[in-house]
Amino acid sequence: MKVGILGGGQLGRMLLQAAANYTVKTYVLENDDDCPAAHLCHHFIKGDIKNFNDVYNFGKQLNALTIEIENVNIEALEKLESEGVKIYPNSAALKIIKNKILQKQFYQQYQIPTAAFTITNTIEELKTQASFLPAVHKIGEGGYDGKGVQLLHDETHIHKGFEGASVLEKMVKIKKEISIIVAMDSKGNTAIYPPAEMVADPVLNLLDYQISPAIIPEKTLWKAEAIARTVVKNLNSAGLFAVELFISDTDDVLVNETAPRVHNSGHHTIEANYCSQFDMLWRIILNYPLGNTKPILPSAIINLLGEENYNGNAVYQGLQDVMQFENIFVHLYGKTITKPGRKMGHITIMSSDYKDLTHKAHKIKQMLKVKS
Amino acid sequence: MKVGILGGGQLGRMLLQAAANYTVKTYVLENDDDCPAAHLCHHFIKGDIKNFNDVYNFGKQLNALTIEIENVNIEALEKLESEGVKIYPNSAALKIIKNKILQKQFYQQYQIPTAAFTITNTIEELKTQASFLPAVHKIGEGGYDGKGVQLLHDETHIHKGFEGASVLEKMVKIKKEISIIVAMDSKGNTAIYPPAEMVADPVLNLLDYQISPAIIPEKTLWKAEAIARTVVKNLNSAGLFAVELFISDTDDVLVNETAPRVHNSGHHTIEANYCSQFDMLWRIILNYPLGNTKPILPSAIINLLGEENYNGNAVYQGLQDVMQFENIFVHLYGKTITKPGRKMGHITIMSSDYKDLTHKAHKIKQMLKVKS
Numbered sequence: 001m002k003v004g005i006l007g008g009g010q011l012g013r014m015l016l017q018a019a020a021n022y023t024v025k026t027y028v029l030e031n032d033d034d035c036p037a038a039h040l041c042h043h044f045i046k047g048d049i050k051n052f053n054d055v056y057n058f059g060k061q062l063n064a065l066t067i068e069i070e071n072v073n074i075e076a077l078e079k080l081e082s083e084g085v086k087i088y089p090n091s092a093a094l095k096i097i098k099n100k101i102l103q104k105q106f107y108q109q110y111q112i113p114t115a116a117f118t119i120t121n122t123i124e125e126l127k128t129q130a131s132f133l134p135a136v137h138k139i140g141e142g143g144y145d146g147k148g149v150q151l152l153h154d155e156t157h158i159h160k161g162f163e164g165a166s167v168l169e170k171m172v173k174i175k176k177e178i179s180i181i182v183a184m185d186s187k188g189n190t191a192i193y194p195p196a197e198m199v200a201d202p203v204l205n206l207l208d209y210q211i212s213p214a215i216i217p218e219k220t221l222w223k224a225e226a227i228a229r230t231v232v233k234n235l236n237s238a239g240l241f242a243v244e245l246f247i248s249d250t251d252d253v254l255v256n257e258t259a260p261r262v263h264n265s266g267h268h269t270i271e272a273n274y275c276s277q278f279d280m281l282w283r284i285i286l287n288y289p290l291g292n293t294k295p296i297l298p299s300a301i302i303n304l305l306g307e308e309n310y311n312g313n314a315v316y317q318g319l320q321d322v323m324q325f326e327n328i329f330v331h332l333y334g335k336t337i338t339k340p341g342r343k344m345g346h347i348t349i350m351s352s353d354y355k356d357l358t359h360k361a362h363k364i365k366q367m368l369k370v371k372s
Numbered sequence: 373m374k375v376g377i378l379g380g381g382q383l384g385r386m387l388l389q390a391a392a393n394y395t396v397k398t399y400v401l402e403n404d405d406d407c408p409a410a411h412l413c414h415h416f417i418k419g420d421i422k423n424f425n426d427v428y429n430f431g432k433q434l435n436a437l438t439i440e441i442e443n444v445n446i447e448a449l450e451k452l453e454s455e456g457v458k459i460y461p462n463s464a465a466l467k468i469i470k471n472k473i474l475q476k477q478f479y480q481q482y483q484i485p486t487a488a489f490t491i492t493n494t495i496e497e498l499k500t501q502a503s504f505l506p507a508v509h510k511i512g513e514g515g516y517d518g519k520g521v522q523l524l525h526d527e528t529h530i531h532k533g534f535e536g537a538s539v540l541e542k543m544v545k546i547k548k549e550i551s552i553i554v555a556m557d558s559k560g561n562t563a564i565y566p567p568a569e570m571v572a573d574p575v576l577n578l579l580d581y582q583i584s585p586a587i588i589p590e591k592t593l594w595k596a597e598a599i600a601r602t603v604v605k606n607l608n609s610a611g612l613f614a615v616e617l618f619i620s621d622t623d624d625v626l627v628n629e630t631a632p633r634v635h636n637s638g639h640h641t642i643e644a645n646y647c648s649q650f651d652m653l654w655r656i657i658l659n660y661p662l663g664n665t666k667p668i669l670p671s672a673i674i675n676l677l678g679e680e681n682y683n684g685n686a687v688y689q690g691l692q693d694v695m696q697f698e699n700i701f702v703h704l705y706g707k708t709i710t711k712p713g714r715k716m717g718h719i720t721i722m723s724s725d726y727k728d729l730t731h732k733a734h735k736i737k738q739m740l741k742v743k744s
Contacts, residue, residue: 026411039398289583327646
């Protein structure tokens with residue numbers, strides 16, 4: 001079987017590490033031939049994942065395609081799908097998720113709890129929504145990893161908003177932020193991972209560290225699982241999805257957003273769960289039975305982000321010391337150049353003791369810095 | 373750092389899967405450009421690992437080299453070493469291990485317990501050793517995976533022996549066969565994995581399935597660990613070594629042989645131990661601290677060998693059913709062609725319950741067949 005991945009970043013890299021457990025022939029389409037995934041596939045094709053011809057020509061030789069970023073040419077995927085190439089997730093689901101406005105309307109349509117929102121098309125329109133603040137302004141298309149998202153606490157922040165179709169979403173008082181990964185195979189069977197609990201960095205608006213399984217009351221867990229499953233069932237597509245959820249201070253569970261792919265919040269599953277999110281997606285694509293989502297042990301993830309004020313060849317300061325720790329797993333993404341906030345790698349910690357996890361997570365965050 | 377692997381089989385494949393957790397640039401030298409490891413490295417070079425020029429030219433561009441098979445050109449490695457390329461294991465250790473006669477003499481020299489042996493150079497000489505039977509005849513160089521080894525139970529078997537320098541080793545009454553992986557870094561620090569216990573297939577003389585940690589009395593474990601450590605300390609080389617040991621019916625522990633590389637008996641460490649044998653070797657090569665050898669859970673490995681009477685494009689009969697099992701990990705090596713006895717993949721099972729492990733191992737062996 002020939003399977004392509006649109007995008008060659010770290011998600012592609014980890015997908016390809018897992019692919020080598022099977023006999024699948026792998027293809028990657030990406031503009032940068034020094035990208036993290038370029039050397040781990042059978043065939044690397046240089047091209048633009050947003051360009052119709054590049055994606056179509058890449059896909060027409062393949063049995064199946066998946067993505068590692070949403071920002072791809074949907075029209076090409078639609079044409080490929082009509083010609084029999086399987087797309088994970090399918091183009092209809094991707095179309096909904098790729099556009100934050102359509103995504104919010106999707107939740108509304110299926111009565112999936114999500115924060116109240118309104119649509120704005122210009123900064124001028126945004127100004128008329130002052131009463132809606134504090135709110136989060138999210139650009140409809142093209143946002144990624146903290147880009148295309150602004151927190152508007154009050155009117156003085158409105159200038160930070162976006163021109164162009166955007167979602168203005170009421171800020172929710174959040175007690176916890178969790179993520180649930182749901183896998184759905186081509187027959188509609190689902191498998192659901194235990195939630196991961198996130199601690200975000202308020203400055204970079206990026207995930208700081210994460211603990212899994214999340215420590216939440218059973219009732220909240222049931223609510224969250226039901227919501228995550230409803231999202232994926234209604235997206236009506238085989239594939240792997242990360243449903244990001246807020247637990248409000250009134251214990252409501254709300255969908256923040258959904259990613260239709262392997263996700264940063266699932267990297268701990270490589271070591272800490274019986275079936276990793278990467279293996280799970282291959283099982284779906286290769287028509288194998290879904291795997292076991294149970295954790296082997298609780299785990300934490302620390303993201304390695306490029307330090308502020310460092311640009312250039314990456315140096316991993318403190319790595320030697322961190323690697324002395326027991327039960328930690330290093331994942332460097334092989335990116336030559338570091339930039340402030342760039343995702344350069346992650347560290348997974350496994351322990352039966354949650355205190356040990358958070359203690360080590362804090363220590364590693366202090367010790368390990370990506371500089372240049 | 374640029375690191376090369378001599379050989380592109382499944383061991384190379386799994387080494388490269390692990391390498392992608394770091395920033396190392398990987399190179400593979402192998403004659404077959406459709407080999408399991410070819411597509412997972414940064415640079416694949418087609419060439420003969422037994423040829424001086426091929427190995428030397430491959431190695432001189434690199435910082436370090438390792439092997440996935442012993443049968444490589446030692447002279448080229450010696451020259452590279454003299455020019456500053458680090459070799460894991462070093463050429464002196466490799467030279468000893470590569471030749472079964474030198475290997476036995478090494479054990480003798482360091483008073484490491486091993487079965488009594490004598491050297492034969494011709495079948496004629498072998499005939500004069502009838503009183504030494506039952507014994508195992510092993511060709512000095514070039515044997516691999518059951519090739520180059522013959523069991524000579526009595527005189528009628530002598531014709532099966534080898535012309536050329538060989539070891540004739542007294543057959544030991546074996547209670548158990550275990551393997552211990554020992555890692556040694558460049559400073560001489562060692563890390564030792566719990567022993568794996570093997571059940572061999574008497575027909576193909578290949579590993580059948582394996583359980584780890586082995587169930588052996590504490591005293592035997594201590595003996596075995598001490599012997600394994602002594603072997604590696606005296607080989608006096610950084611690298612990863614698998615020391616195969618016999619436990620005799622009189623509870624003596626004897627070295628069978630040592631492999632100076634990642635080993636089939638350590639594949640379970642990918643999922644079942646905190647630091648896999650592959651990750652451990654990278655830690656050594658990249659000058660990181662040694663990892664934690666502790667098991668996360670007990671595990672079993674089933675080797676997937678090509679069925680008798682099937683030659684041609686490999687088909688994995690029963691794979692769908694086996695993948696329904698919980699807590700199993702499939703590793704297919706991506707070899708297109710199956711042959712009787714060819715190693716095509718392995719399955720790891722994890723469970724806290726040894727009964728569950730052996731039960732699943734037997735079931736999987738019955739269900740899963742590599743045919744064509």
